[in-house]
Amino acid sequence: MPRTDITATIRLQFHQGFTFEDALARIPYFTKLGVSHIYASPLLTARSSSTHGYDIVDPTQIDAKLGGEPGFRRLVEGLRSAGMGLIMDIVPNHMGVGGAENPWWQHVFEWGQASPYASWFDIDWHSNDPALHNKVLAPFLGDPYGDVLNKGELRLAYVPDTGQIVVAYFDNQFPVSLFDYTAILRQADSKLLRPLISHLEALDRQQPYHALEKKVAQARQMLQALAATPPGNAALDSALAYYNQADSEHRLQLHALLERQHYRLTWWVNAADEINWRRFFEISELAGVRVELDEVFEATHSLLFSLYREGLVDGVRLDHIDGLAHPQEYCNKLRQRLQRLTKHRPKHLQQPPYIIAEKILAPGEWLRSDWRLDGTTGYEFMDQVSAVLHDPRGARPLTDCWQKYTGDQYDFARHVRSARYQLLSENLVGEFNGTAAAIHRIARAEIRTRDYSLAAIKRVLTEILAHFPVYRSYVGNNGPDQIDRELFEQTAQQARRTLGQVDKALVDIVLGWLSAELVIADPGSPLSDLSQRAITRFQQLMPALCAKSMEDTAFYRFGRLLSRNEVGSNPDMFSLSTEDFHQACIQRHKRFPVTMLATATHDHKRGEDTRMRIAAVSQVPQRWESLLQEWLVLNARFHQNIFPEENLAVSYSAPRPQHEIMLYQILAGAWPYYLQIDDREGLKAYAERLNQWLIKSIREAKRLSGWMQANEEYENACSNLLFNILDPEQSLPFLQSVYSFVQEISAAGAANSLSQTVLRLTTPGIPDLYQGTDLWDFSLLDPDNRSAVEYEPREQLLAQTDLDEKIANWRNGSIKQHIIQQLLQFRKQHAALFNCSDYRPLEVSGSRAAHILAFMRTDDHKSLIVVVPRLTAPLMKERQQLAIPAEVWQDTVVHLPAKLNTEAYNIVSGLSYHIYAGQIVVSDLFSRLSWAALAVDLMPE
Numbered sequence: 001m002p003r004t005d006i007t008a009t010i011r012l013q014f015h016q017g018f019t020f021e022d023a024l025a026r027i028p029y030f031t032k033l034g035v036s037h038i039y040a041s042p043l044l045t046a047r048s049s050s051t052h053g054y055d056i057v058d059p060t061q062i063d064a065k066l067g068g069e070p071g072f073r074r075l076v077e078g079l080r081s082a083g084m085g086l087i088m089d090i091v092p093n094h095m096g097v098g099g100a101e102n103p104w105w106q107h108v109f110e111w112g113q114a115s116p117y118a119s120w121f122d123i124d125w126h127s128n129d130p131a132l133h134n135k136v137l138a139p140f141l142g143d144p145y146g147d148v149l150n151k152g153e154l155r156l157a158y159v160p161d162t163g164q165i166v167v168a169y170f171d172n173q174f175p176v177s178l179f180d181y182t183a184i185l186r187q188a189d190s191k192l193l194r195p196l197i198s199h200l201e202a203l204d205r206q207q208p209y210h211a212l213e214k215k216v217a218q219a220r221q222m223l224q225a226l227a228a229t230p231p232g233n234a235a236l237d238s239a240l241a242y243y244n245q246a247d248s249e250h251r252l253q254l255h256a257l258l259e260r261q262h263y264r265l266t267w268w269v270n271a272a273d274e275i276n277w278r279r280f281f282e283i284s285e286l287a288g289v290r291v292e293l294d295e296v297f298e299a300t301h302s303l304l305f306s307l308y309r310e311g312l313v314d315g316v317r318l319d320h321i322d323g324l325a326h327p328q329e330y331c332n333k334l335r336q337r338l339q340r341l342t343k344h345r346p347k348h349l350q351q352p353p354y355i356i357a358e359k360i361l362a363p364g365e366w367l368r369s370d371w372r373l374d375g376t377t378g379y380e381f382m383d384q385v386s387a388v389l390h391d392p393r394g395a396r397p398l399t400d401c402w403q404k405y406t407g408d409q410y411d412f413a414r415h416v417r418s419a420r421y422q423l424l425s426e427n428l429v430g431e432f433n434g435t436a437a438a439i440h441r442i443a444r445a446e447i448r449t450r451d452y453s454l455a456a457i458k459r460v461l462t463e464i465l466a467h468f469p470v471y472r473s474y475v476g477n478n479g480p481d482q483i484d485r486e487l488f489e490q491t492a493q494q495a496r497r498t499l500g501q502v503d504k505a506l507v508d509i510v511l512g513w514l515s516a517e518l519v520i521a522d523p524g525s526p527l528s529d530l531s532q533r534a535i536t537r538f539q540q541l542m543p544a545l546c547a548k549s550m551e552d553t554a555f556y557r558f559g560r561l562l563s564r565n566e567v568g569s570n571p572d573m574f575s576l577s578t579e580d581f582h583q584a585c586i587q588r589h590k591r592f593p594v595t596m597l598a599t600a601t602h603d604h605k606r607g608e609d610t611r612m613r614i615a616a617v618s619q620v621p622q623r624w625e626s627l628l629q630e631w632l633v634l635n636a637r638f639h640q641n642i643f644p645e646e647n648l649a650v651s652y653s654a655p656r657p658q659h660e661i662m663l664y665q666i667l668a669g670a671w672p673y674y675l676q677i678d679d680r681e682g683l684k685a686y687a688e689r690l691n692q693w694l695i696k697s698i699r700e701a702k703r704l705s706g707w708m709q710a711n712e713e714y715e716n717a718c719s720n721l722l723f724n725i726l727d728p729e730q731s732l733p734f735l736q737s738v739y740s741f742v743q744e745i746s747a748a749g750a751a752n753s754l755s756q757t758v759l760r761l762t763t764p765g766i767p768d769l770y771q772g773t774d775l776w777d778f779s780l781l782d783p784d785n786r787s788a789v790e791y792e793p794r795e796q797l798l799a800q801t802d803l804d805e806k807i808a809n810w811r812n813g814s815i816k817q818h819i820i821q822q823l824l825q826f827r828k829q830h831a832a833l834f835n836c837s838d839y840r841p842l843e844v845s846g847s848r849a850a851h852i853l854a855f856m857r858t859d860d861h862k863s864l865i866v867v868v869p870r871l872t873a874p875l876m877k878e879r880q881q882l883a884i885p886a887e888v889w890q891d892t893v894v895h896l897p898a899k900l901n902t903e904a905y906n907i908v909s910g911l912s913y914h915i916y917a918g919q920i921v922v923s924d925l926f927s928r929l930s931w932a933a934l935a936v937d938l939m940p941e
Helices: 020-025 027-033 068-081 103-114 145-150 178-188 191-201 209-227 230-243 248-259 268-274 294-310 327-342 379-388 392-406 412-426 429-445 454-467 482-497 501-514 517-521 526-550 578-591 608-619 621-634 657-669 680-701 712-725 728-762 791-799 803-808 814-829 831-835
Strands: 009-012 037-040 044-046 056-062 085-090 094-096 136-141 155-159 164-169 172-175 263-267 283-288 315-318 354-357 640-642 652-654 766-770 843-845 852-858 862-869 893-895 902-906 912-915 919-921 932-937
Touching: 020 027, 020 068, 027 791, 027 814, 056 068, 056 103, 056 294, 068 085, 085 294, 103 136, 103 172, 136 268, 145 248, 145 263, 155 230, 178 191, 178 209, 178 230, 178 248, 191 209, 191 230, 209 230, 230 248, 263 268, 268 429, 294 327, 315 327, 327 354, 379 578, 379 608, 379 728, 392 608, 392 621, 392 657, 412 429, 412 454, 412 526, 429 454, 429 501, 429 526, 454 482, 454 501, 454 526, 482 501, 501 517, 501 526, 517 526, 578 852, 608 621, 608 657, 608 728, 621 657, 621 728, 640 712, 652 712, 657 680, 657 712, 657 728, 680 712, 680 728, 712 728, 728 814, 728 852, 728 862, 766 814, 791 814, 803 814, 814 831, 814 932, 831 852, 831 862, 843 852, 912 919, 912 932
Parallel strands: 009 037, 009 766, 037 085, 056 094, 085 315, 136 263, 315 354
Antiparallel strands: 044 056, 094 283, 155 164, 164 172, 640 652, 843 893, 852 862, 862 932, 893 919, 902 912, 902 932
C-alpha cells in the first residue's frame, strides 16, 4: 500500500549561512505552503569550508556549523509540533579528504596499510608504478613537488591537540609516520627527548596497529607533556627546525623523510594520470569509500540508524548511488536495517522508511525494481515535463540555425562520444589505466588470452566505454540480468564498428569477463577474484565518465537550445508528445508511485523558470534566428583576435560563435523581471552573475580553456564582450532589442512554468519544492542555484489573498506561490488521492487540442481533473498579460471517461465549474486563469 504521510517536500541547503535555527524560524511558512517534510542537504560533519555538505569528514556527528545535534533536535521538535518530518541526504559513496579534518584518511596517511582504515578507502596498494607501491598518491600540492620543496612551503610542524608531527602545507597536514619520529627527535640532541626516543625505538613495526595502539597513545602523551614545558618545547622546535632550514642539504633531508612516508606528495595536476585511489568523479578532495564492507557500512551509518530509531528522521536520499560497488546489495541492506528499526520508533511514526536515490536514467531506462527503493530524486520527471512543454516544430529550424552560425554538424550523441575519448585520455587517465590493468591481469592469467597486450585491451576498453548507452551496468556474481545482457550486446555491436579488424574479437572476450563469466565458472578462484575486481572498477568508472562527458562537457559544446541541456535530459530528445508524457506518468504510477518529482535541484544547470523561458524559444525559432543575426552583427565590434602562442600567424575571434550564442540564450532566459535597461547597477550585478556562468561554461567545454589550464586571454575576451553588451552607454540598441524580446517571451515562459508546477504537484509521485522556487527561479548553475533565499517577502506575498491582483502582478511570482499553496494544501487533505489513485489521460478535441494536456486522478471518494496549457506563445495576444483570452480556445473540449453531470471546484482559480455530459469546455474553464485542477466528489454507489 503506497504511503500517505509524505505529501510534499522542500529541499533546503544547510550551511553556515543557513542553520537549523534559520530553518526552525521558517517552519510556519513551510506549513502554510503545505509542505509535509523538509528534505535536507547532508547534515553530518563536513569540511569546515563546505557550502554544500557533500564533503563529509566525520559521519558520526551532526555538523557543529549547522547547530550540532542539539540544534538538530530542536529543529525536529519544531517540525513534529507542526505535523512535519525530515528526510536526510546521506553520502555513502565518498568522504572529504585533503586538509587535516578527516581522521580516518589522516590515519591511513600515517600508518599506511597497517591502518585499520586502509581497506575502508578504495586504494590500489599494489600499483604498477614502483613509486606508488604501498603508497597513496597525495595530489594536493599547488605546484610541482620540486618547486614546492625548494620554496620551503613544506615544513615539519607539531600539532598539540593530537601530539603528532606533520608536514604542513598551507591548510594541509600530512602526518609523519610514528616510526620516523626517532630520526626527527635525534636532531635536537636533547636529554629531555631521550625517554621518548627510547619508547619509540621499542615499538615493533612488524606488529599490527591494534597491538601497538596503547603504546602509540603513550608516545603521544609523552610528546604532549614535553611540548607543554618550555624546555621540552624548545627541544622539539630545534628538532623540527633542522628539516625546515632553507639550504639544499636540509631540503634533501626533508625530501628523504617524505620519501619514507605512506603517501607520495605530488602536484594536483598529476591526479588525472597517476591517481591510485577512487575519487568522486575527478575531484581529488573526495575519496571513495568501500561501503560494501560491513565495518564501513556500520561506521558510516551508525548515527543515521540512531536518529532513525528515535524517530528524528523519516527517510533518506542516497547521493550518487551509481558510485557504489554494489548498489542493489547496498539498497537492500539499508532498507532491511531501517525496517528492523521501525518498530522501535514512536508509535505514530512507524511507517516504512522512505528511501530514494540520486540516479540519472537514460531515455527508456527505469530504476531497477529489485533495489527496493521508493524511487529516484526526480531527474527523469524534470526531463519529461520540460520536453512536453517544448514545441517539436522548433527542432529543425533551431538545429539549422545552430549549425549555420557555429559550423557544428555534430548531434549531441557524437559530442558525448568525443567528450568521452577526451576524458579518457586527459581527465580520467588514472581510473582508466587502473581498469585496463585489472582486465589485463585476467588476460595474463589465462593461457588462451595471454597474448592480448595491455595496449590492445586499452583500445577495446576505450570503445566499450565510449559507446556504453547508460550510466552503468549492475553485474553481480550471478552474471548480468536481461537488461545488462542487452546493454552489453548493444555496446559490442557499436564498439566493433569503430575498432580495427585485429581488435574486434577482443570485444566479446572483455565483455565476457565484465559479465562475470569467470566468477560463475569457478567461484572463489584467483581468476574469479581478478574478474570481480575488474568488474567493480569498470562499473565505478562508467558513471564518472558518463556524467563528465554529458553534463560537464557536451552540455557546454552543443547549444542548440539550452533548456534541453539539463541534468537527466538528453538534448537529442528535443520534445515529448502528450501521449508519451502520459505513458511515462502511467508507468511511474505503476512502478514507483511515490518517487520524488523535481524541477529544480542544487545541481541544476538552469533554474526551473530560466529553463521554461528558454523553452519558449522553441515556439518562435524564426524570430530567434533573426534576432541572433542582428545581435551577432551589433556586437562584433567587441570581439578580440586571439593569437595562440604556438602559432602567432593564425588567430581566431573571441568569443567563438557557440559561446556567444549560448550566452544570448542565458542572457534572455535568466533576465530578472525587475531589471530595466537604464538600471546601470542592476545590469552590472547581472553581468557579474552571468560571468560566473560564462567562465564555467567555457572551462567545462574543455576546448578553448579548462580547469587544469585556463586560457585567460580567451576567457577575458568573452567576459569583455559580456560586460560591454550589458553597458547602456556601449550597447543601448542591443539592450533595447534583448529587453524587447524578453518581454515577448516572458508570458509564454511563465505559462510554461506554471504548467510545469501544476504537473509536478499533481502527477504520480511526491513533489519536491527546491528552496526559493515558490517564486520565480531564474538561477543558473552552482553556486548561483544555492543562493540565500529571502523569506520575509515570501511570507508577505503569501498573506495576500486577492487572486486577481496576483494574476495582474504575475511578475512578482505570487501567482506561482498561490498555485503551489492551493495544490499542496489540497494534497495534505487528500493524500490517498495522489499517492494511491490511478492516472488516466483525458482525450482533448477541437482546434486547440494540441495546446492542452489533461488527465484525471481518481480514488474511491474523489476525482481530480487537471487541465494545463502548453505551447502558448501563439495564443498570447497581449504579451504583458499572463491570462490567455478565453475566445482563443474556440471549440476545444476535454472529454471525461464517464458522462458526468456534476459540480466541481477549481482549486487553482477558486471558482466552481459545472461539468455537463462528461465534457469540459476549455474556454469556460479558463475564464479567470488558464490552469485548472477540478476537485469532484464522487457519489457512493
